[in-house]
Amino acid sequence: MKDHVFYLKRTITLSELAVKHGNTPFGALLVDPDGNIILEQENIEITENDCTGHAETALMRKATKLYNKDFLWNCTLYTSVEPCAMCSGAIYWGNVGKIIYGISEKDLLNLTGNHKQNPTLNIPCRDIFKHGQKKILVEGPIMEITEDILEIHKKYW
Secondary structure (H helix, E strand, C coil): CCCHHHHHHHHHHHHHHHHHCCCCCCEEEEECCCCCEEEEEECCCCCCCCCCCCHHHHHHHHHHHHCCHHHHHCCEEEEEECCCHHHHHHHHHHCCCEEEEEECHHHHHHHHCCCCCCCCCCCCHHHHHCCCCCCCEEECCCHHHHHHHHHHHHHHC
16 A cells, blocks of 8 residues: 555646646545555536535545445545535545545635635534544645645645
């Protein structure tokens, strides 16, 4: 299995693809228990005119169609930015057992302010999960990759 930085660098590439395709810079991927990337997703919110088109939620829609909940519980979702409240819900209901994120929702809010494309709900995903009935593991922010992730956001916003 690769380290967190390896997978988070791939989420940056997915974020860059999202921007290239006319969307906001977010990317997520799903890693199986053996360390294989089994799904990737860039943000599709703008081009698909879908307010639920965040990378993590779109990834979870795909994942739950392809894999059962027992399998997903043993997978790890990597995402460039901490999952928002909506995406945290999708991850919770989809039954992924571990999340690794690059930068926090708070860091993104500090960068974007009240930008109309990113009306951030300042609710850490850990706070959402602690109200659930599952022990979803959360790691992040991952400091070794923070500047690389912030760079694409500084260019975009």
